[in-house]
Structures are given as structure tokens and as C-alpha cells.
Amino acid sequence: MTNRERGLNILHFKDVDRLPAVHFGYWPELLTEWAAQGKIPAELAVGNYDGSDKERELDKLIGWDFNWFHVTGYVQSLYPAFETRLLETLPDGSQRVQNSFGVIERVKPGVTSIPSEDDYLLKDREAFETLYKPRMQYAPERVDTAYYSKFNDLRPWDVPVGLHMGSLLGDIRNITTVKGMSYLLYDEDEELFADIVDTYAEMQYKCTKKILETGAKFDYAHYWEDICFKNGPLLSPAKFDELCAKHYRKRNELCHEYGIDIISLDCDGVIDKLIPTWVHTGVNTMFPLEVGVWGDQFEPARRQFGNEALGIGGMDKTALRRDKAAVDAEIERLKRLVALGGFIPCPDHRLMPGTKYELVQYYAEEIKKIRL
Numbered sequence: 001m002t003n004r005e006r007g008l009n010i011l012h013f014k015d016v017d018r019l020p021a022v023h024f025g026y027w028p029e030l031l032t033e034w035a036a037q038g039k040i041p042a043e044l045a046v047g048n049y050d051g052s053d054k055e056r057e058l059d060k061l062i063g064w065d066f067n068w069f070h071v072t073g074y075v076q077s078l079y080p081a082f083e084t085r086l087l088e089t090l091p092d093g094s095q096r097v098q099n100s101f102g103v104i105e106r107v108k109p110g111v112t113s114i115p116s117e118d119d120y121l122l123k124d125r126e127a128f129e130t131l132y133k134p135r136m137q138y139a140p141e142r143v144d145t146a147y148y149s150k151f152n153d154l155r156p157w158d159v160p161v162g163l164h165m166g167s168l169l170g171d172i173r174n175i176t177t178v179k180g181m182s183y184l185l186y187d188e189d190e191e192l193f194a195d196i197v198d199t200y201a202e203m204q205y206k207c208t209k210k211i212l213e214t215g216a217k218f219d220y221a222h223y224w225e226d227i228c229f230k231n232g233p234l235l236s237p238a239k240f241d242e243l244c245a246k247h248y249r250k251r252n253e254l255c256h257e258y259g260i261d262i263i264s265l266d267c268d269g270v271i272d273k274l275i276p277t278w279v280h281t282g283v284n285t286m287f288p289l290e291v292g293v294w295g296d297q298f299e300p301a302r303r304q305f306g307n308e309a310l311g312i313g314g315m316d317k318t319a320l321r322r323d324k325a326a327v328d329a330e331i332e333r334l335k336r337l338v339a340l341g342g343f344i345p346c347p348d349h350r351l352m353p354g355t356k357y358e359l360v361q362y363y364a365e366e367i368k369k370i371r372l
Contacts, residue, residue, distance in 0.1 A: 020065040021364040022346040029353045039357040063364035066159045073164030074207040075142040078135040138206040151216035160219035166204040170225040201247035220262035228269030237273040252282030288313030290348045310342040317347035
């Protein structure tokens with residue numbers, strides 16, 4: 001049985017010979033660590049990204065079957081993007097930089113965590129109409145139709161391949177910042193925020209449709225949102241449903257017209273209050289089901305929505321920084337979720353610095369022994 005068959009069969013509640021050992025990539029700093037420790041060849045620590053030849057070579061060394069995140073899409077954000085430019089260097093060495101979204105960030109050289117945000121441009125109707133709305137329109141340059149017209153002949157890998165359909169709120173949260181989004185939604189101009197969502201969503205729908213019209217075939221479709229944090233959503237579930245449900249439904253119905261029945265979504269944090277909107281509009285797969293400090297989110301969703309709730313992820317990757325006993329305990333917990341069907345264990349986001357190479361090898365070996 002191929003890895004593609006294993007993955008798709010599990011999500012369709014069909015028989016498989018064994019679980020696939022699936023991952024979701026690495027922080028670059030971890031690969032640098034492993035190379036310095038002599039665990040992997042130094043050349044595999046550079047230019048290693050989702051779906052790359054180097055990643056597949058590393059998969060073989062570790063024992064993974066594949067990285068689930070094999071997706072392709074279109075230019076889904078602002079087009080053209082804002083010019084990234086240095087605005088100011090501060091006495092402590094940090095820099096104020098305008099990024100590609102037009103957000104002013106405080107960047108500390110050598111620090112790889114998410115920068116703090118000093119300011120943003122999308123504050124009012126004038127900024128939207130002049131600076132942003134023109135960059136949120138459909139343009140033929142967003143979709144490489146020549147590539148997609150040959151796409152079905154260009155898939156040599158034994159993995160499920162997805163169509164990335166973009167983000168209804170995640171990108172907009174990046175553009176407005178959480179602070180700006182909150183002000184627009186609740187204090188300043190709710191109508192403007194709805195116009196931003198509608199404009200952006202319509203562009204992404206047109207891009208998705210253009211790709212599907214080429215005849216390119218995909219195993220699943222995928223969204224990225226990141227609109228929650230450790231205590232729940234960044235906006236009220238009712239407002240989220242009001243703004244986004246119609247757009248999810250429209251895009252998901254388009255996928256169904258082209259034979260795509262697995263529609264997944266990546267959102268960090270505690271997502272339980274937004275799952276109803278996603279499931280009721282056709283999103284049926286949560287990936288990577290972050291565990292965080294709050295625990296498993298898959299089993300409660302399965303109890304609530306039955307087999308309409310599928311999952312990929314849900315493996316607490318911090319166990320891979322501890323010891324074999326922690327990994328064994330996590331595998332035992334995952335066995336219960338696997339037994340529910342429609343669930344593929346995968347570390348919940350990219351493996352971070354401090355992850356132990358031998359424990360990752362051990363986990364990949366043990367997960368393959370699980371039978372459904």
C-alpha cells in the first residue's frame with residue numbers, strides 16, 4: 001500500500017495496512033542543532049523546506065513516511081506586496097521595519113521569534129480604498145495556469161497533495177494586526193472590516209476557481225487561518241460566523257464540484273468555538289490540531305460532530321524533547337484517537353529546537369507499528 005493510499009484511506013474510514021509516520025517539518029534552528037551534533041549531514045540543514053529533495057532525504061534517515069504538508073496554490077496575499085524597508089535603527093540595535101503587509105514591526109537582529117508590531121497602515125476607509133483594495137484584486141499573474149495545466153503529470157511523489165485556498169481572516173489579521181482588527185470590529189468601522197473580508201475572499205475564490213478549471217487534480221484542499229490563541233478565538237464566534245461562513249461555504253462547494261471531499265484547515269490555539277462554523281460550511285479536517293497547554297481537541301470534536309470531524313496532528317511534540325517514557329505515553333494516548341478512525345497522528349506543528357533526534361526516530365518507528 002502506498003503512503004498516499006494510507007493517508008486517504010484513513011480519512012475515508014477505509015482499511016490500511018498500518019499507520020503512516022507523518023510529520024509537519026522543522027524549525028531551521030533544529031536542523032542546525034542536529035547538524036552541529038553530528039546527527040545529520042550539514043547540507044541537509046540548509047534549504048530544507050516542505051516537499052524539498054533535502055526534506056525527503058532527511059525523512060529516509062529518520063524513518064518518516066512523509067510530511068503531510070504538500071500543498072500548492074497561488075499568490076494569495078497582497079499583490080503587489082508592500083516594499084519591505086528599514087525605517088529606523090534604535091539605540092538598542094533593534095530596527096523598525098515596514099513589512100510586506102504594510103505593518104511596522106520591531107525587529108531584533110538574530111532573534112527568530114515573531115516580531116512585535118509598532119504600527120499599521122490599514123486603519124480607515126481611505127487607507128483601504130487607496131492602499132489595500134487595489135492589492136486585493138484578482139489578477140491573472142496570481143495563478144500559474146501553464147503550471148497547473150500540466151500539474152497531473154508533475155506529481156512524482158507518493159503523498160497526498162493539496163490545493164492551498166488561502167485564508168479568510170489569518171492574512172487580514174496579519175495586515176491589520178490583532179489590535180487593528182479589534183478596533184475595526186468593535187470600536188471603529190465594522191462595515192469597513194466586512195468589506196475587507198469580502199474583497200479578499202472574492203479574490204481568493206477566483207484564484208481557486210481558475211486553478212480547478214485547468215483540470216489539475218488534488219487529494220484535498222486546505223486553508224490557513226491562525227485566528228485563535230491559548231484562550232480561544234481572537235474575535236467572537238458569532239462575528240466569525242457572520243463574516244466568514246458564507247465564504248467558506250462558497251469555496252467548499254466549488255471544491256465539491258471538482259471532486260475534492262477532504263477540506264482541511266490549519267488554526268493554532270484553542271479552536272473549539274470556531275469548529276461549528278468550519279464543519280457546517282464543509283471544512284472536515286483539522287490540521288495540525290495543536291495540543292498546547294489545553295490538551296486534546298480532536299476527541300471532543302468527534303463526539304460533537306461524528307465522522308464529519310477528521311484530524312491530522314494532535315501529537316504533543318514536546319514529548320520529543322523529553323525522554324522515551326514521555327514518547328511512549330504520548331503514543332498510548334494517540335492509539336485511542338486512532339481507534340476512532342479518520343485520524344492520523346502528526347506532531348502538532350514543526351519540531352522545535354531541543355527536539356532529540358533519537359526520540360524522533362523512535363517515534364517514527366513505533367507509530368508505524370499501530371494497526372487499525
